[in-house]
Amino acid sequence: MTTDLTPRPPATRRAGRGGFLATLRAEWTKFRTVRGWVLAVAAAVLVTIAVGLLGTAAPGPGGPGTGPVAYPKGPGGEAVNDNFYLVHKELTGDGGLTVALRSLTGVADTGIGEAPTEGAQPWAKAGIIMKESLTQGSPYAAVMATGGHGVRMQADFTRDTAGPSGAVAEDAARWLRLVRSGDRLTGYASADGSRWTEIDSVELPGLPRTVRAGFFAASPQAMQDTAAGTGFGPAVATGVFGAPDLAGDWSGGAWSGTQVGGDAGTSGSYSGTTRGGFTQAGDGFTVTGAGDIAPVVGGPVMGGGYSVENFLVGTFAGLVVLIAVGTAFITGEYRTGLLRTTVTAIPSRGRVLGAKALVVGGVAFAVGMAAAAITLPIGERGALGRGFRVFPVTSATELRVVVGTGLLCATVAVLALGVGTLLRRSATAVALVVASIVLPFLLATSGVLPPGASEWLLRVTPAAGFAVQQTLPYYAQVLSVYEPATGYYPLAPWVGFSVLLGYAALAFGLAVVRLRGRDV
Amino acid sequence: MSLLNSARTAGRTDGAGRGGFVMALRAEWTKLRTAGGAGWLCLLAVALTVGVGCGTARAVRCPDAGCGQDAVRLAMTGVTVGQAVVAVLAVLVVSGEYGTGMIRTTLTAVPNRLAVLGAKATVVTTVVLASGTVAVLASLLAARHILPGNGFTEAHGYAPLSLADGPTLRAAVGSVLYLGLIAGLGLGVATAVREAGTAIGIVLGLLYLFPVVGQVVNDPEWQDQLQRIAPMTAGLAVQATVDLPGMPIGPWEGLGVLAAWTTAALLVGGLLLRRRDA
Secondary structure, rough: HHHHOOOOOHHHHHHHHHHHHHHHHHHHHHHHHHHHHHHHHHHHHHHHHHHHHHHHHOOOOOOOOOOOOOOOOOOOEEEEEEEEEEEEEEEEEEEEEEEEEEEEEEEEEEOOOOOOOOOOOOOOHHHHHHHHOOOOOOOEEEEEEEEOOEEEEEEEEEEEEEEOOOOOOOOOEEEEEEEEEEEEEEEEOOOOOOOOOEEEEEEEOOOOEEEEEEHHHHOOOOOEOOOOEEEEOOOOEEEEEOOOOEEEOOOOOOOOEEEEEOOOOOOOOOOOOOOOEEEEOOEEEEEEOOOOOOOOOOOOOOOOOEEHHHHHHOOOHHHHHHHHHHHHHHHHHHHHHHHHHHHHHOOOOHHHHHHHHHHHHHHHHHHHHHHHHHHHHHHHHHHHHHHOEOOOOHHHHHHHHHHHHHHHHHHHHHHHHHHHHHHHHHHHHHOOOOOOOHHHHHHHHHOOOHHHHHHHHHHHOOHHHHHHHOOOOOOOOOOOOOOHHHHHOOOOHHHHHHHHHHHHHHHHHHHHHHHHHHOO | HHHHHHHHOOOOOOOOOHHHHHHHHHHHHHHHHHOHHHHHHHHHHHHHHHHHHHHHHHHHOOOOOOOOHHHHHHHHOOOOOOHHHHHHHHHHHHHHHHHHHHHHHHHOOOOEEEEEEEHHHOOOOOOHHHHHHHHHHHHHHHHHHHEEEEHOOOOHHHOOOOOHHOOOOOOOOHHHHHHHHHHHHHHHHHHOOOOOHHHHHHHHHHHHHHHHOOOOOHHHHHHHHHHHHOOOHHOOOOOHOOOHHOOOOOOOHHHHHHHHHHHHHHHHHHOOOOOOOO
């Protein structure tokens, strides 16, 4: 460092001695002594919290005082739908269940006054299951045929393995087999009942000796795509099973039928004329049910509920304030001429801008993180109290959202600083940054544009950074509307954030070049 | 205006009283014409409005009859973007003078501060209305050529866009007026807060934050209420041509809400301008 500095004239050497830390201190002093900026920072925190809480303050679906409702949680802590019609007995110890599924049909209501549509939904399910208990969210493994995705083995809600493809039909029955050996459950499928293929084998640690096992049917709601949007209607699935072949220690007596979860959950529903049930004909069963055994995802199938990012809608308001501050941090110096003093004191202009970025970015990071950390618990508690479901997330995800919101604010503030340096005019700089962040988001989520164009907008504009707040999960085995309008960003959280980071880095880099190359 | 003039003392020698409002108008027009990038901003507003409108018209498809799209509104989607530039222009007309200290000269030359604000408002609004007319007409014309190719055909229930159609004409005129009111809003806010960055932040915040918050409000009644009071969503109701009864607010009432916001901003701005030191 010192060898580099020796050729410099005395005036600059003095600045060099203090180095970057002195510059940083100078910039920090400038920032904290302007009362307007300090007030603005406090205002940024407040509006982020206030807008977030007010935006999600609507009265609950059942009015006040209905008490908290929650999504059932699966073994992994994720929100699940665990609603299906089950015909069951108890199985103690090792054993197995083999049955032929002769048909899988379904009926869906497509609208008032229209005849119901025949046919099973793509993810309508009928098959055999072994489950810890009838409690929602308890561990399970199941082998099933689906309406449009062949035979599958699923376990513990998120695990999904494809078996033989092809639909069940009159002349193409599917034989399903589920075998328990200790904690290991293995699923098999066969087209003729004699040659079996193993689909998958799962370990369910801690599964009790006695489990519920039997036949089930479930159907998520029917999704209809129309040009005016996506609609969902009630749908049921019916599975016709042959005579079961039981191995192991099964409880005696008759089979009993239960709608697990009491109703069809948030992703399924019964119409006025359909309900779950089963009939026993000869040795076989016919089981009808609605609902789903699957993780909850965003979109209409989520039901009346909030996801974590909903509470952070105030981030937009906070960002507008931070953008104004970030821009003013440099344009203010241009306007008053302070910048000439600044670059006389610290001739390394890149260092000045770096210190400014660090100060304004650091402040914005603190604003974003503090606001998110305060808003989330208050918002969640309030929403639960008003009878809304809140989409549960793991602590790691929540931490990512809180830190991500801080980084989002910091990056946008640095972007504003860079654009402010380039344009020198605060009005144009603020307008440009606000518009480039808020407008694409608005256009993409308002539903005006088709999904393709919306996703493109959230890929290439700085608004991509909001992906860092997304907590809604995507599962291929659950049909929903995975679009920006329902809270799904086209890019993964940190990928989307890095798009924004790229813009900020570009603006900052150009700003350094411009500041170095031009008179102030 | 005559009220303002008659209230003046007759013996004024500074010239402000005599020429009055017309002189102030000429002064503001000269400033707008010669200083800053007002012309460029107008061009940018037109280009963005038309460009975004074209992009939207190209992206949206209507595969069958009853796709429920509002072709007129689609054509003028660009107004949501163009208004940001209009706001910048309006804010700069006031804040630019505070930034350079020019405002002190202006107020010395024309001591009647409300006349200054009135002149600024007249000049800026006129310029914005003119650019807005160009932008809206160009958007409609472009969409008229693009939309039929995307399924907005007679067979699907969409006649070619034409100003001879009552609702389309109302949407077009309303959109131009909308942009004029946005300019007034920007002017009022800028007069009240003076600093350019803060002013534009407040204006864009007012415009864009309501619809963003509306995304998470899941109570239909609250959502309607929000759309009724928000300057942008209520104001842009004037562009709607389909499903009018289903809208939370009627077209002209919506524009009236924006007009109320603009009036309030100008009143506060005017009051502060009179009361405060420049």
